[in-house]
Amino acid sequence: MNTLLQTKNLTKSFGGVVALDNVDFSIKPKELRCIIGPNGAGKSTFFRCLTGQHIPTTGNVFFKGREITGRQMHEISGCGIGTKTQVPNLFDDMTVYENLWLSASSNASKNEAQDRISEAARLTRTESLLDEFPKNLAHGLRQRAELAMVISAAPDLVLLDEPAAGLTHAETCQLAKIIQAVNEKSAVVIVEHDMQFVREIADKITVLCQGAILIEGSAEAVLSDARVREVYLGRKAA
Amino acid sequence: MNANRNKSTVSAASIVVIASVAAVFVPSMLPMFQAIQMTQFVALSFLALSLAYVWGHGGIMCFGQAMFFGIGGYAYAIATINGLESTISLLISAAASAFFALALGYFMFFGRLRADIVSIVTLVVSLIFYKLLGNSSGASLQIGQASLGGYNGIPGIPPLNVPFDSTSFLAPPETLTFSALLLILCYLFLAQLNWRKFGRVTHATQQNPLRAQLLGYDTRRQLMYVFAIGAAVAGLGGGLFAAYQNFIDPNVFALPMSSQALVWVMLGGRGTLLGPIIATWVLQYLTLQLAGQKAIGPNIALGVIMMAAVLAFPKGLAALNNISLDFWRKDQKKEEKA
Ligand SMILES: Nc1ncnc2c1ncn2[C@@H]1O[C@H](COP(=O)(O)OP(=O)(O)O)[C@@H](O)[C@H]1O
């Protein structure tokens, strides 16, 4: 199996706004990919079409060779896609432990769930937070707790929408290491704005602009591309 | 935090033990009319408990919870009048309500109706029952031996018999003991659900449905099951209510019944199972006391008391004494070591 996830002509429009425009995207198992692009490029919409939060207007999504276009969120999750949404999204009135437990138990036996929780907490260094409530945690720790929850389900594909947003420099560096560890077991797609962070972890980058793929390739090639610079400078000037 | 949890668990457990002992020994000491009166309180407590579960735990604000009480009552009436034994008939009450809730729940939750629309649909459906049964008089609407009787209702419903022995009826104190023990069983059943995965997923669904779905849980199915479990409990209460009154009429489906249940849960405290039962007893007792006085209408007086109570204790009576039954908040440490 050479591709884990593939989209064909994936399009999503909201009324007149075309948020995603014929996106053909694919990644291999255990690949780590960054998606960059200016605000409003359609990055979050892309993730939502993959996870079932949005039903694509046209086009198809294939995961592990099976079509999952327009399936229910829980079915897609059950196929092995885990997602961290752009807005932090945990069960705030349950402990971090319970958050991980719910995730792990969705597709594992009791014992296996325990192992996964310990492993996820170890990887994300959230062992000391297990008894805390997410609502009481600082932003950076919340992000990590959410990541721990996502990987507790042992997904084959992890989608992370702006995981480094609002993190300090030190926290961002730590997150990069955690994501690399997560990547040893699963493919990871990260939407991120922080260029330094992207440069640090990505081998391959996809640039989305106005809902379409502008360019895709190795990190050096993409980041030195004139069009990419223009898009980013344009954003900063606006 | 932990001390608090243990405290509430202990207080819940002690209330259950005291209530069970009382259910066995107190009824025979009561004057007959009081035993009968309390049987009514117990029957209504099932309705309170069911809404406490569906709304408080499941987050489904059901404006028409009384419809399941009513379906249970009518099911019991039809079953017993057709010669069935009362224990089986009570099971039929619970099953009839649960099945109807599954069907209605399937339509509402799989149709992804918005929460406020769900509230209104439940209310409307219960009022449809009221109208339909109200207009159900005449020989054509006869189910076996039972004629539905329109707004006049169904008289002559057999009381409870000794379980599985339809030849001997229970005396009023025994009926009270039986009903109260059944209520305690239902309470324990719902409380222990919260310790299980089913309960945790219910809690997750209520708190953050998007997250629950992204973790792989079918929240539509979860809500449908919660709705049906609540309906079964309400249906059981409806059956007991019909047995206690020996009579049932469409008023069980009317607005006051459902709104009363909402008040019990609001007053008892959303999120607890015991609070609404206590609120039911307090308010029913007040209703009885007020019925005797003539100065102002009892309904107005009761309405004022309910409004004052809800305003004074927005979090419900349970918040007063921390009897919030945090049964479901598992002790994480324990779980982790296990
Ligand atoms: N639910 C929605 N309804 C209408 N328009 C939307 C919705 N979600 C996103 N959009 C629009 O789609 C475009 C892409 O948005 P988004 O995917 O959030 O961008 P990004 O994550 O790349 O910043 C934007 O123009 C946005 O306004």
Ligand SMILES: [Mg+2]
């Ligand atoms: Mg976004």
